[in-house]
Amino acid sequence: MTPIVRAEALRHVYSAGTPFEKVAIDGIDLSLTAGQLVGVIGHTGSGKSTFIQHLNGLLKPTSGAVYFEEQDIHRSKEATRDVRFSVGLVFQYPEYQLFEETVYKDIAFGPKNMKLSESEVDARVKEAAHFVGLPDELMELSPLELSGGQKRRIAIAGVIAMRPKVLILDEPTAGLDPGGCRDILQNILDYRSETGSAVLIVTHNMDDAARIADRLVVFNHGHIAFDGTPEAVFSHTKELMDIGLDVPQSARIAQALRERGVALPDSIYTPDQLFAAVQALRKGAGAC
Amino acid sequence: MLKDITLGQFFPGDSIAHRLDARCKLLLVVVYIAALFTAKGVVGYGLVILATVAMVAVSRIPPKALFRGLKPVVVIIVFTAVLNMFFTTGTPLVKLGPVTITQEGLIRAGAMVLRIMLLICGTFLLTYTTSPIALTDGMERLFNPLKKIKVPVHEMSMMMSMALRFIPTLIEETDKIMSAQKARGADFETGNLFQRAKALLPLLVPLFVSAFRRADDLAIAMESRCYHGGDGRTRMKQLKWKTRDTIAMLLGLALLAAVIGLRRFGL
Ligand SMILES: Nc1ncnc2c1ncn2[C@@H]1O[C@H](COP(=O)(O)OP(=O)(O)OP(=O)(O)O)[C@@H](O)[C@H]1O
Numbered sequence A: 001m002t003p004i005v006r007a008e009a010l011r012h013v014y015s016a017g018t019p020f021e022k023v024a025i026d027g028i029d030l031s032l033t034a035g036q037l038v039g040v041i042g043h044t045g046s047g048k049s050t051f052i053q054h055l056n057g058l059l060k061p062t063s064g065a066v067y068f069e070e071q072d073i074h075r076s077k078e079a080t081r082d083v084r085f086s087v088g089l090v091f092q093y094p095e096y097q098l099f100e101e102t103v104y105k106d107i108a109f110g111p112k113n114m115k116l117s118e119s120e121v122d123a124r125v126k127e128a129a130h131f132v133g134l135p136d137e138l139m140e141l142s143p144l145e146l147s148g149g150q151k152r153r154i155a156i157a158g159v160i161a162m163r164p165k166v167l168i169l170d171e172p173t174a175g176l177d178p179g180g181c182r183d184i185l186q187n188i189l190d191y192r193s194e195t196g197s198a199v200l201i202v203t204h205n206m207d208d209a210a211r212i213a214d215r216l217v218v219f220n221h222g223h224i225a226f227d228g229t230p231e232a233v234f235s236h237t238k239e240l241m242d243i244g245l246d247v248p249q250s251a252r253i254a255q256a257l258r259e260r261g262v263a264l265p266d267s268i269y270t271p272d273q274l275f276a277a278v279q280a281l282r283k284g285a286g287a288c
Numbered sequence B: 001m002l003k004d005i006t007l008g009q010f011f012p013g014d015s016i017a018h019r020l021d022a023r024c025k026l027l028l029v030v031v032y033i034a035a036l037f038t039a040k041g042v043v044g045y046g047l048v049i050l051a052t053v054a055m056v057a058v059s060r061i062p063p064k065a066l067f068r069g070l071k072p073v074v075v076i077i078v079f080t081a082v083l084n085m086f087f088t089t090g091t092p093l094v095k096l097g098p099v100t101i102t103q104e105g106l107i108r109a110g111a112m113v114l115r116i117m118l119l120i121c122g123t124f125l126l127t128y129t130t131s132p133i134a135l136t137d138g139m140e141r142l143f144n145p146l147k148k149i150k151v152p153v154h155e156m157s158m159m160m161s162m163a164l165r166f167i168p169t170l171i172e173e174t175d176k177i178m179s180a181q182k183a184r185g186a187d188f189e190t191g192n193l194f195q196r197a198k199a200l201l202p203l204l205v206p207l208f209v210s211a212f213r214r215a216d217d218l219a220i221a222m223e224s225r226c227y228h229g230g231d232g233r234t235r236m237k238q239l240k241w242k243t244r245d246t247i248a249m250l251l252g253l254a255l256l257a258a259v260i261g262l263r264r265f266g267l
């Protein structure tokens, strides 16, 4: 399958030529295909946010290139701007970035910039608001009057309203209560299944990553350390812990058991798998 | 892109210039500016330029950084140069329709540009080599005598250090909000000046909201640590006047004296 977005040998240096110079990412190769749900994990400062801002052309790579549907996104200013409608990016803590007087206007900001007709804008705003579960009564309120979780949903709706082919979210569940987290993740899963878009989520929550992603990319000091199915990535429990990352609880328990001499397979990362493995072991023990 | 504004940003380092007492550097800047505006002839200017180059060398600040600092004021420099060039009477050199460029005008414009550039270099050397904390601390100590006539010196320096502390934060915040809006198709780069200014308007709302939120948080944090103004406060880093400060001061005064002397002879 041809990739929809492809990053090639991406390198980004902040404040080049000053004492504050910092290589944030280096040698990143990554492609996304339609319908994929990719989880990006990595410790604080490993370059995740820097990387995703390259995918919609907000940051220009120091070297390397990004292709959207096999065309360089920096070939012209107009092209870069157009790509932003197709590669939707929800920032970290987006609730601090709402600015319009009403919720409705804020969600409409993206579609309006796309120069859609008024009725089309209206339809998209309603659809997006409905999608993330914002009731109609909120639409005419000021975004500043709402709770943190509601603001986060408005911000996500503002990006979904552009119907991007690639949806990127930077830590969409950070700082939300478990119920709020579940709702937002469910919205994202629904968006993917309804539109067939590619989705990329940056997260620090390994259990979420294990549960929803079909592919995991692990960042470490600006490089990609692992890239593969959750099963393959979480089988490196020890290496992941060595680079200061967490693994899902089940993987952690399995690792602790392994260290105490229990012979468990490498690929455990969900409660079900752990349960099955332990049961298999007990059956085996019972047999002899 | 806003991050490229290095206006007065501190460049950490360990040169002699970095280690000088902040009070000494503040006074030196005053002396330097006095010398710069006293200089009249070629020799005087040459001396000031020489002193500036020496200071840059001593501070080990990359000259590139200084030139980048000059960028935001290019408009002002060009404007003054043009004004001086066209509106000085004297021996005409070129006639361009209604305006004439005179020899005196050209010289004056050149001198003006040189003066502004040196002025900026000198003051930037101060802020590049002095941390904002040391800088406000130095100012507070220099203005301390004014406390006798009830000038709130401590409060003013506190306000200034906070302002300096928050400039980078606000720039970062602006950058973030701009990025978020660009991600939804906002266009800050194309269009005429009016369109671009209009695109900036939606930035102000979230920026003010967050600035007020920050101010509030800071006030609460200070109050909950019992901050109550300058009386009896001690400092973690004491300013100490050393021999090298005295030497630097003497060198500065020597420059001023030399320039004044040269001016008498019209050099
Ligand atoms: N605007 C900037 N200017 C200079 N350096 C930056 C800038 N943004 C990020 N960095 C640096 O680049 C590195 C990567 O930062 P980035 O924000 O991409 O990390 P991250 O993986 O998203 O971290 P987190 O999980 O905390 O969000 C960090 O070391 C950071 O200090």
Ligand SMILES: [Mg+2]
Pocket (backbone or CB within 6 Å): A048, A049, A050, A092, A170
């Ligand atoms: Mg980040």
